[in-house]
Amino acid sequence: MWNRQASFFNPSVQAQTSAPFDESTEISQDGLDSNTLISNLNSDASQVRPPSKSATSQSQRISPSIVVDSCRCCGTMLKYPADINKVRCLVCQTHMTVIEETREVSELSPNTVARALSYSFLKQFINQCSTKRKSAGDNYNPHEIFKPLEDMLYEAFSTFSILNSSFRLSDLTPPNYRSPNLNFNEAKKSFALLLSLPTKRPLYKLLLGALYLLKHPPSMKEPADINWLLILLEIPILPDCLISGIDSCTDGLAPDLKTSCYDILKRVIGLLSYSEKKITSRLTYWWSRLPHDEFVKKIDFINLYITFQLTRCINYELYNSIIQPGSYLNVSMSDDINFKENLNAHFIRPTSKSSDFGLFIGLPLYISSGGRRTGISSSSSFWSGKKESKEHEVKIRLQQYGDDWHLRTAGRLASFLFIANKKNKKVSDAVFYNNLVDYVNVKQDFDAWQFHASTIKHEQSTTNKDSLQLVVDYLQAETKASYLGLSSANGTLKKSSFTFCQFPFLLSLAAKISILEHEAKRMMERKAEEAFIQSLNKKMPFDVYFKVRVRRNFITPDSLRCIKSHQTDFKKLLRVEFVDEPGIDAGGLKKEWFLLLTKDLFNADKGLFSYDETSGLCWFSISNLDNDELYYLVGVVLGLAIYNSTILDLRLPKALYKKLMGQKVTLNDFIQLNPDVGHNFKRLLKLEDVSDLELFFTVSYADIFGVMHHEDLVRGGSSIRVTNENKYEYVERYCSFFLNDKVKAPFKSFLNGFQHVIGGNALSLFTPEEIELILIGEDYRNQKIDIEILKSVTKYSGFSETDTVVNWFWDYFERKSAADQRRILLFITGSDRLPATGLPSLTFKITKLVDSNPNRLPIAHTCFNELCLYVYPSKEIFESKLDKAIWYSEGFGLR
Template identity: 40%
Template structure:
């Protein structure tokens, strides 16, 4: 349940309350069909967005309801935290009792005034600073304090940052036009940095405090969110205050002789408040035009500043989650739900020794009142917070070494976290617009999310998604109200769900956590299939295997695999077991790996005609003309699905477009450019030609391509395309049709068979947590093919020795690691293939590869070759008498072995 339904509203003028408590049954059942009594004029109503009009005049999908009673009330959300509130129908403003924001029901008027005192600039601040320093030298001012001397600067900054209109006109490139562009916000970010950097160097902190105080008060009074981008410049400016993140980490005053002004408690409190409210307001903006402009502006940051802004928001999320991590591992601290609490999440604390040590460490002890309770819901209540970013600030009272993970009920109703997640979504969108400068998916990971119970979050998310949607009817409004009360409303624009889930924002989840969710869901589906098989065997009184078993002949691997998959469509989600005909071996993972490798290699054989190698990029892609039937593509899709479910790495040379297809995402011209870079550049050169030059080429809307035998084929890109000449006017259409034919339209039947085979295996929604780049890592392993010997050595486990130190000090292990260190990377990959069945390392890195070395023959010398248990990634060595013999035996085993025998 959200904060809005857990906390009782404060009394304010005008009085506002939460919607759940203010709607009586009679009021719900008597929605007003006539205009409500309001103090707003007709002209004002027309200027307001539809989400603040009464139900009789609102024709949008997001109505606000007015009860038909003398004391009728409007319903709207807070423009900062999103809490649903009710307020008197005649009120022009209402105050939220959760975030204490005053919401004003009138559009802000954006004023453009070129006078000197209506905008903030570095020159003006420098001028005032110089005047103040001049005053310090005057004899008449010797008796004045620094606060008094710098009072003109403080007043100027306070009044400027307290005004939205002044900030909207501030820090601009004055020589630029006032018209907004997607590529530039016309805001001088460097000037913002220089102004605040200057303020931190003054002999008094009053000017800096005044600027931040004015900004904080500015954010506490929000007008109706409008549709003009220029109205939000002030929020964009405040987000670029250079030391907002200082409020989220510990100060450096104890470690440095220099006491920085930005680390002063009152400065940190204001910085936190500004950051919190800016993120809250941005998260409540629903206008796509505004969000598109912001995403475009952020996409034009250089990599350093883009990452810097991203890190601030991620640090803010870490700061919020840290509280819940501490609570999860210290169950003796309990949340207080007492009615007297003025904010949700107050903590009742029994100050025993460990608690006193904790509060001593974070400098909070002196701020704890004698009432034995204080608020952790608002960091403003403990201004000297020095919590570091270490996820384990102190020892837990639990006796176990494993930390308790944060659960959904702890963070799921925290609007601060949700607002930051929504803002991060804008950064994800902006990152996609960066093209080749795009940051990897790992840049968005938050390490503290690994300490969230992500499986429970995933299950809760899936349960919430399974709630049946309400069908539109004449009582849609009533259903929305009832749905909100029960927490099942799907009208997200007005009535937000009672909880949010981390899985709704998968870019925050690390690849390791996503893989754990995928394995969790796969294991659950495999167990379900095994249970169904067991129950069916009892019902039908026949033996039904709980595994999906296939028997394969090496010289007929494609045919046997296709037949096995075709005849076991209902068993594909069972755990896979492979057996090669006439070969010994029990499949504990190794046989399965080898089957995948051999099958994929056979499918990619040019003689099958399924794929062709693109010379431009040296990648494989679907053949437009396939000599085989589409069952082979179905088989390939099923194999990829089985590889994901059985945690097997494959060596695939496909572009990112293939993994977009697996996730059901649309392809773009950029995907064509990635696959056909030279052809893409040549096509774009057509745009530089004049209309006469294009017509001289005598090109039509056709495309010519060949099959594997070199036979030429011609296809029309549009109906009657052979008679449609290319011109400057239809060039864009031609380029779009040409590129999409090569990567989508011309191979539609092949792709459909491929995706059908994949979807027959992969079920559930865990795959939706992954990005295409992460799916590529999941299937193909890390692109970094360098095998680091020291890393592999550090994670290796030893079997057959009394201890790890005994193994490390033994001659045979020392010789083996010297042998590995002297080998080149190609040789190391062959050794890794011999031991594990693949030369690829896991998507999460070599450090997560299980690798073992065991001792054979009771530690005696032998003339036999080393063995590999690929099922367990285990290398079995004899205690050879010298290093030369070890190298000879290893080379022979690695170079000459195949399957479960010798060539």
């Protein structure tokens, strides 16, 4: 413990050290192009289905008479004879035509009354029915009056050619890259009109017609073929079927309406998620152009569906563990909106295992209509240092959801929204979090994800291994499969088709941090075991820690010496010692070392980094000096900070985090780093004529010594004028020159140091924004800390929350400015930043010290975020002593 007395992955994801600048191409979070995100997310589960297809073109023949294909709704692998025309999936009951047929221009029968729908046509049709109602007087039967409407709606919504051509913006304009040519407002008004009728039979027949078409879907090969699915998604009562206690319809058909809505929803999600690649690419772009509110509604809708499916898994968990101990039911056995009644789960009430969740009401407490919990997750102790309580722990096991096709299809569809958000940033990544996933055993989920990836890699490299190694791999696989619950009754391994780590944007930051902690702890234990075994073999003492012993005044050279001499110890638990200073590192010394070392390394006078005057952000300095060792040290320090869950006070641009994750940098990244030049480029690109600016493909810059340099951006650039045709290339090359080309060598050394520490798969689950958050914490430089939240997480030892000294402290803290509050937090915790998961996850403690001497100064135990106070005789003396302790402290004593 350090007492302050008056003192105070994925290995396959490789960063591109010289990634070319591309303003137009957006990159997914795993460093791959957005268009390939879905296939890469699912490849390790061996469940990637070729897009909807004909049996002769994209399905795979395993014999002359047998075809292996997959369902275009749920993705289930299918085997069927090659000579049949249609096949039915036994999982989702979808009937598919597997031999391509020529689509008729019209699918209407001669006696049909249906036509392409529009709001005006629908309103006119309803008015005609209402005319009969007036003639019938008070004795009218609404079901008979609106019978023609029921028939028309059933035929329209069960016929692909009618429904797919309905609610168009223009009959002359086909769907294009920018728009599906659908009038969504008109579709919404039409559904609202049907809901306002005195009978719900027309709406019910509409749903039945749509359900028939969904069970017998046409072959969809072009983006224009999914308009009917987009129309069905606009049915306003679809979300209501997922929320317990909400009934939009009040007559006797309400249960049937609810069931039909659920069946429609799951099939629409399935068909969209397994569409052709060119269809999903177009859909992604359409969604990227949605207004902000509509885009958020789409995310909330998918999250609500995922929340419902997970709640179903939790109810099964409670039913099996509480109602019928020792039994197990497969969640796929009852794919019904009223599954709780089938389980008799309406008898479930809060118990010692479920009282934190409120699962008996259908949805967990603290869940918004979008499926996201309204509070901050506390499932991880990575930053807070709290031990998780086992008393109320209910974790959803991998076996319960790993084969759930509803979650798999919903995850794929949510991926399209996530990619759309990357194309045109509308919301933060946190909007995609589904915090109910925190109740999933994410560590087991992560292990399964890694296990699947390793087995695929093993299968690909089997031919290069000897027989002994194959036996070892088999035994390890068997052990791992037993832990993950992947062994079937006959002893074979079965791979789960779904893990949440395939769709990491659904995992909350707290869940990802718990995974990172899980991998770090496991690696630390492995390194300790290796050190012990090596010590036995060599009969030498061993150390399970990575020990850093430095002098405060020579912190950089001493740190570099320790790092160079302990290259294999980075993944051991870090322990820091300051020469000639007392203290045992229980976390505080480590914080102090990171704080002082980064302050020195990122000092502009050091010459490693330079700062932009406008943005205040730092970037690699341009110089001819050989500082590879120091840049390597910086990379190691940042990796160690993440590995040891320590927050740093740094001002780094997002471009650095994107390059660490192997993603391309864009003009927006350059604007963040250099706003003045970047915004000028924005204006340049908007100019109609740039020939008068006399710009050439050259760049002028000053190095750290102030010496001016002139270079060509392309060969012979000094003679190439910037024109309207090449201005985009000019901006691209200019930005890439500073973000990639001129920092190639220092960034490579920095990246080597970082990857030497952080080499696991867990980091690949994070986005660059999340990496920034876990490295530097929540920045509140210009805003004060919410004192009420801080009070709620504070624990007391010797004091109570009503004691006078405690009230003095909170009054003192509340009156301080934002900058002063940061200094107080630094004194107590060793860092002036909040944890990545927010203030609620911070541990904070106020302890009472007994001493009759009123001159004693307060003490801070930064290892435990603990402030120790004496009982002072007056408020003035208390504030004076606390001021002196906070503002005149350094190391272990007063300055």
